[in-house]
Amino acid sequence: xxxxxxxLLATLRTSLxxxxxxxxxxxxxxxxxxxxxxxxxxxxxxxxxxxxxxxxDSADMAGTLARVVRRxxxxxxxxxxxxxxxxxxxxxxxxxxxxxTHNERxxxxxxxxxxxxxxxxxxxxxxxxxxxxxxxxxxIRRQLDRATAFVKPLFMSFGPVAS
Amino acid sequence: MSAPAAERPAGATENAAEAAFDxxxxxAYLRDRLEADILxxxxxxxNVGGMSRETWFAEVSGERDGEPFTDSLTLRVDHPGxxxxxxxxxxxxxxxxxxxxxxxxxxxxxWYETDPALVGRAPFYVRRTVPGSASAGRLFKPxxxxxRQAIGADLARQLAAVHTLDWQAAGLGTFMExxxxxxxxxxLELAHYQEAYRDADPEPMPVVEALFSWLTRNVPADVQRTSxxxxxxxxxxxxxxxxxxxxxxxxxxxxxxxxxxxxxxxxWRGADNxxxxxEMFAIYEEASGLEVDLDRIEYYSVFIDxxxxxxxxxxxxxxxxxxxRDATFARLGMGVPYxxxxxxxxxIGY
Numbered sequence: 001x002x003x004x005x006x007x008l009l010a011t012l013r014t015s016l017x018x019x020x021x022x023x024x025x026x027x028x029x030x031x032x033x034x035x036x037x038x039x040x041x042x043x044x045x046x047x048x049x050x051x052x053x054x055x056x057d058s059a060d061m062a063g064t065l066a067r068v069v070r071r072x073x074x075x076x077x078x079x080x081x082x083x084x085x086x087x088x089x090x091x092x093x094x095x096x097x098x099x100x101t102h103n104e105r106x107x108x109x110x111x112x113x114x115x116x117x118x119x120x121x122x123x124x125x126x127x128x129x130x131x132x133x134x135x136x137x138x139x140i141r142r143q144l145d146r147a148t149a150f151v152k153p154l155f156m157s158f159g160p161v162a163s
Numbered sequence: 164m165s166a167p168a169a170e171r172p173a174g175a176t177e178n179a180a181e182a183a184f185d186x187x188x189x190x191a192y193l194r195d196r197l198e199a200d201i202l203x204x205x206x207x208x209x210n211v212g213g214m215s216r217e218t219w220f221a222e223v224s225g226e227r228d229g230e231p232f233t234d235s236l237t238l239r240v241d242h243p244g245x246x247x248x249x250x251x252x253x254x255x256x257x258x259x260x261x262x263x264x265x266x267x268x269x270x271x272x273x274w275y276e277t278d279p280a281l282v283g284r285a286p287f288y289v290r291r292t293v294p295g296s297a298s299a300g301r302l303f304k305p306x307x308x309x310x311r312q313a314i315g316a317d318l319a320r321q322l323a324a325v326h327t328l329d330w331q332a333a334g335l336g337t338f339m340e341x342x343x344x345x346x347x348x349x350x351l352e353l354a355h356y357q358e359a360y361r362d363a364d365p366e367p368m369p370v371v372e373a374l375f376s377w378l379t380r381n382v383p384a385d386v387q388r389t390s391x392x393x394x395x396x397x398x399x400x401x402x403x404x405x406x407x408x409x410x411x412x413x414x415x416x417x418x419x420x421x422x423x424x425x426x427x428x429x430x431w432r433g434a435d436n437x438x439x440x441x442e443m444f445a446i447y448e449e450a451s452g453l454e455v456d457l458d459r460i461e462y463y464s465v466f467i468d469x470x471x472x473x474x475x476x477x478x479x480x481x482x483x484x485x486x487x488r489d490a491t492f493a494r495l496g497m498g499v500p501y502x503x504x505x506x507x508x509x510x511i512g513y
Contacts (some may be wrong), residue, residue, distance in 0.1 A: 155502045
């Protein structure tokens with residue numbers, strides 16, 4: 001159906017910014033309306049790129065986790081349980097909702113791996129633990145970069161601002 | 164936890180349409196509590212900015228024993244969906260009440276109420292509004308450099324007062340957990356925030372778990388003094404008059420622990436834009452007798468990232484559950500945690 005969702009979002013932002021916001025005097029209402037505009041900007045980015053980013057993220061996780069398992073297998077005794085935490089990743093489904101579920105399943109595996117490392121670190125070779133952690137942290141950095149590309153319009157720090 | 168434009172009595176606008184209190188009941192309640200014969204609620208305005216709870220400013224005038232009077236009061240109440248911070252309102256009130264008679268300047272705590280029949284909502288508490296400004300904008304106006312520097316110096320002195328307070332004598336140890344080891348100064352609080360995060364059952368977030376893990380594995384093994392920690396130090400979180408700080412606000416994240424956490428909070432929120440950090444540290448060390456430790460400040464900088472993640476990310480769960488809330492919550496629930504995850508990860512080298 002046309003207009004495309006992105007075009008409709010642009011229309012909503014135009015009405016909000018050109019018609020509604022200039023007419024709002026109440027400070028709290030302006031604060032809310034500005035938050036609405038930022039959320040609309042975020043939605044524009046999500047609509048445009050979320051499906052591709054999810055597919056890239058899931059493939060990155062599957063590849064990294066497979067490397068971690070291989071590294072664990074080569075590291076000797078004590079690491080056997082780690083392999084069991086990581087199932088076959090399979091192929092990421094295309095529909096967005098299913099792709100999200102698949103992605104979250106892989107992220108849950110990563111969480112399990114982080115917890116496993118914390119619990120077993122004292123028994124393991126420190127060098128190998130460090131290498132596995134570094135590989136996971138680099139993946140986490142890439143993941144966060146992918147996510148923050150969508151969230152940046154909403155970024156909110158607490159530094160000093162003119163108010 | 165407050166947004167940049169924090170509690171700000173001056174300049175808040177009328178917002179009667181948002182008023183969720185029964186104003187007639189509120190006026191009657193305040194008349195009774197203030198022992199007035201006649202009382203008018205002349206204005207009730209909601210603060211713009213602070214997000215942990217709702218803050219309302221009530222201005223009243225009336226007569227008591229035949230004499231006219233006016234008063235300015237602040238009401239704190241949880242959002243209808245609950246507080247953003249995992250600290251109950253009564254603890255916040257008790258912190259204010261414990262600090263009211265001490266040398267740490269805070270708004271005087273007046274009454275904590277649990278009966279919803281009183282004003283239409285409960286629990287809530289009332290404190291006396293401290294006249295002054297919390298405006299960051301005013302501090303950073305061109306030409307206000309001397310004011311900024313004076314406030315920066317006073318902030319360092321106020322931190323010294325908080326950190327050298329005899330918290331046992333003030334009664335804070337009766338409702339705040341007391342760390343038994345240096346590590347517990349961080350780990351007790353970390354456990355508290357982890358619990359709040361997990362209770363919200365968020366989507367799996369490897370980055371958050373990695374930051375939890377780093378904080379646990381790198382916990383400081385020494386602390387110079389177990390102090391009262393203000394918990395949310397920043398420009399906008401104090402009231403100033405002229406060039407002096409007259410009240411410290413935003414105590415909802417206060418606890419007993421390592422004073423360096425407050426310096427991490429202050430620097431995280433750009434307090435060194437008031438006065439160079441080295442000058443603030445020198446004033447603080449002289450006033451408190453405590454030494455500033457940059458390594459521990461860096462550790463607590465990551466801690467604060469995680470704390471903000473744990474308080475704001477769970478908000479998204481409420482949206483997911485099909486309970487739409489104000490757009491500011493969605494903005495807060497995404498904008499703060501992702502910013503903090505990024506900042507935390509960079510601080511630990513990724």
